[in-house]
Amino acid sequence: xxxxxxxxxxxxxxxxxxxxxxxxxxxxxxxxxxxxxxxxxxxxxxxxxxxxxxxxxxxxxxxxxxxxxxxxxxxxxxxxxxxxxxxxxxxxxxxxxxxxxxxxxxxxxxxxxxxxxxxxxxxxxxxxxxxxxxxxxxxxxxxxxxxxxxxxxxxxxxxxxxxxxxxxxxxxxxxxxxxxxxxxxxxxxxxxxxxxxxxxxxxxxxxxxxxxxxxxxxxxxxxxxxxxxxxxxxxxxxxxx
Numbered sequence: 481x482x483x484x485x486x487x488x489x490x491x492x493x494x495x496x497x498x499x500x501x502x503x504x505x506x507x508x509x510x511x512x513x514x515x516x517x518x519x520x521x522x523x524x525x526x527x528x529x530x531x532x533x534x535x536x537x538x539x540x541x542x543x544x545x546x547x548x549x550x551x552x553x554x555x556x557x558x559x560x561x562x563x564x565x566x567x568x569x570x571x572x573x574x575x576x577x578x579x580x581x582x583x584x585x586x587x588x589x590x591x592x593x594x595x596x597x598x599x600x601x602x603x604x605x606x607x608x609x610x611x612x613x614x615x616x617x618x619x620x621x622x623x624x625x626x627x628x629x630x631x632x633x634x635x636x637x638x639x640x641x642x643x644x645x646x647x648x649x650x651x652x653x654x655x656x657x658x659x660x661x662x663x664x665x666x667x668x669x670x671x672x673x674x675x676x677x678x679x680x681x682x683x684x685x686x687x688x689x690x691x692x693x694x695x696x697x698x699x700x701x702x703x704x705x706x707x708x709x710x711x712x713x714x715x716x717x718x719x720x721x
Contacts, residue, residue, distance in 0.1 A: 488583035492550055498587065501546050502594060505539070509595055512538050513602040522676040527609045529618040529686035530672045532599065536622040537669030539595050541652030543623070546591050547630040548649040550584040555638025555645055581707050584631055592623050618686055621693070622666055625700040632706030663691040 492498060517526050517535045524530045596619060603609040630648075637644035655667050665671030671692060676684055688696075 484579035485582050488554075488579050489586055492553060492583055492587045493590070495553075497549065501549065502591065505542050505546070505591060506594065506598055508542060509535070509539055509598045510602070513599060517599075517602070518606065521673050524676060524683045527603050527607060527611075527615075528683055529615055530676045530684075532615050533618040533622050533666070533672040533686075534669050535599060536595065536619060537666060537672060540623070540626050540667065541656060543588065543591055543595070543627055544630045544652050545649050547584065547588040547627060548634050548645050550587045551631065551634045551638050551645050552642075554580040554584070555635070555642045581631065581635060584635075585628075585707070588627050588631060592627065614686065621688065621696050625696040625703070626667060628703035628707070629699040630703070632703035636706050663695040665692060666696065 512535055516538075517531050520526045520528065521531045521534045600610070600612070634645050634648050637648050655664070660668050660670070662671075665674065675689070679687075
């Protein structure tokens with residue numbers, strides 16, 4: 481299992497497309513930080529949880545696309561043809577599925593950590609600010625649910641039809657263009673720009689209403705369920721056939 485995971489990680493992270501995606505991500509992130517975050521959102525400081533959360537919300541669509549691109553390595557027609565060989569290998573097919581999911585999760589996590597590192601470099605270079613304690617919670621609740629759900633739902637879509645992963649890749653374009661209910665405000669960033677104004681306090685501490693928190697927990701749980709349960713059932717179904 482460990483060797484399979486190491487091989488799949490190397491195959492993803494040593495690919496030229498990963499470097500290109502990372503460069504695009506960092507370039508876009510710096511544009512957001514230097515043109516929007518530096519001004520602060522909703523009358524808050526640039527390094528407030530609200531301005532930081534707004535930055536992360538704007539990075540989610542690119543991170544989502546990156547997660548889908550990682551999955552195409554394992555759901556493409558070529559990967560399905562290679563599955564005939566891996567099914568005949570000594571390792572259980574479920575091990576390959578779990579290793580591939582873990583590799584895609586690792587790659588997506590690395591992209592997210594690069595976004596956080598870029599923000600840290602920005603805050604230090606402009607403000608000499610490194611008090612990250614109050615930003616850890618916004619980072620976790622903003623990034624983890626959509627990215628885990630992206631991997632889980634994308635993996636399921638790829639098992640059904642490989643081309644569905646590419647279609648699912650365009651979902652961020654829809655949620656950024658369409659009005660979403662308030663509980664989904666983190667996904668399009670409106671939560672970080674609108675909710676602080678309702679608190680009627682200058683630069684308020686980070687808080688989340690219950691509907692928003694429940695929405696994030698629901699998507700996180702759904703993503704974990706799809707990652708851990710669905711691939712295993714599918715592999716067993718193939719074996720029975």
